[in-house]
Amino acid sequence: MTRVEYLLVGYGIAGATLAAELRHRGHQVLVLDTLQPDSASRVAAGLMNPVAGKRFALAWRADELLTAATAFYRAQEEHLKQPFLRELPIIKLFSSIQEQNTMLARSADQPWQDFVPDPTGELPEIAGVQQEMGGLCIQRGGYVLVEELLTALTAEGLREGWLRHETFDWGRLVADPAEGFIYADQVHARHVVSCEGAAAVHNPYFRWLPLTPNQGEVLEVECAGLPAEVVLNKGAYVVPLGNGRLRVGATYRWPPFAEGITPEAREELSQRLQAMISLPFRVTGQRAGVRPAVRDRKPLLGTHPETPGVHIFNGFGSKGVMMAPRLAQVMADWLENDVELWPEVNIRRYFTLYSSLPAAAGPASSASRS
Template structure:
């Protein structure tokens, strides 16, 4: 029997950061994960962008999330002897005069000045970049080679024995009289944390949470004439990967959506890249992943309303690379010290959606956590 404090289900960016945080605090952790090469975390370009969406609003808690994320990825680089984090400015290219005026006016105020360069400065010419309407350079952004990071951490976990690749069977999870949980008769844990991403819609304990799968597709392209010193953004992002390779993305598709990649997404992303460069490019790959989106666009952290040792870390959406390290700290503080997660992410905000109903197979339902 393997005995641990924390059994984690899922090893995308949520499971990986939480496992690292708990292990750094000296806790025994076991992660069970079904390896999926096209999971949302592995498909994503790993963009860290302090600006959110078409409205050009500052990302939620960007000033707190970004430094913790950067420190986490740099720590993993030092430990594993491999580079994952690339801090690069993001060039937001304007699509219209109206957008130009709105963004420049907004970015002239605090707290924008911490994240943007002089909004009134004229952009220098960039060969290969269409910037007829100008643009704005965003500081403190960049990207993480998240697929490579997850692979390196997984290799470490497999070697040290705290990561196992297997499909979790909820019917084999059983509550014990001492308050612990056993899984499949061979793992005993004090706590279970669900980190499955979009697969949480099939989780018998958290199906009531408003998680909606959202499909995103990306292209890998080669373009010899496109500069590699910045991330470009104009309806899509263009992340430089080195050696004239770029990742272009991402689309957003709500259910129902086709399984796998689509011609529609390839055409859409190709056109968006055409809008940013006059250089010829060649598509070398296309991938699709499914994100866990939440109704209010905030992550989901906390403890099941009736099962005090069953928890969730999910709903990171398209900004998981930036949010996960700090939120892993928040959840670890809750599990370890009883410090409540931030109200914006605490699943208590959705407890009215929970109905005890018929108990699913697995742990018996104990008294609610105070």
């Protein structure tokens, strides 16, 4: 019987950051993960953008989240001897005069100093970019090579034995009368944490939470001559991957949506790219993943209301790369019973939605949280 303190289910960016944080603190961790080449984390471009949306609002806790994220990915680079983080300016291109006016109206009351030094300044000319309407130059952004990071961490986990490729069945989790839980008669854990992304909609402990799968598609593109030192954003993002390669995304599809890639998404993203650049390009690939989205756009962290040993660290949507490292620290503090969760992400905000499940399909009986 394998004995650990924490059993984590899923190894996207949520599971990876939480596992790293718990292991860094000296805890015994086992991760069970079904390898999915087109999981949301592996498909995503890993964009970190402190100023987002048509309202040009500063992202929630932007400075704190970016600082922690940058430190985490740099630490992983040093640990794994491989580059993952590219810090690049993000050029937010305006689509209309209305967008220009919205930005100007908001610039006076936005704490942008560390991110947009000159919101009213003109953009420098960028070869191949259509920027007639102007835009913003956003600092402290960039992107993470998420797939490469997860591949390297997975190889380490498999080699060292703290990660296994195995499909987790919540129906095989039972409470240990002494303490903690036993999974499949093989693993004993004091705590079990759902980090399984959109699959959590089927989790018997947490299916009452307002988690909604959201499909996103991205294109792999070749385009010679476009500068590789900036990320472009105008209804879609354009991330330079080097050697004339770009990643363009992403679409947002709410249920019901078709599984896998679609010609409609290819056409939509191609048109959005065409609106940003004046250079010819060639689509070389297309991928689709399903994000775990939440109605208030804040992740889901916390402990099951009736089963204290079962927790969730999930619902990061399209901003997981930026949010997960800092929130992994917050979650670890909570699991160690030292610091209360931030109210914005605590699943207590949704406890009114909770109702006990039928015994046949419900969770295991309660166990001690500590």
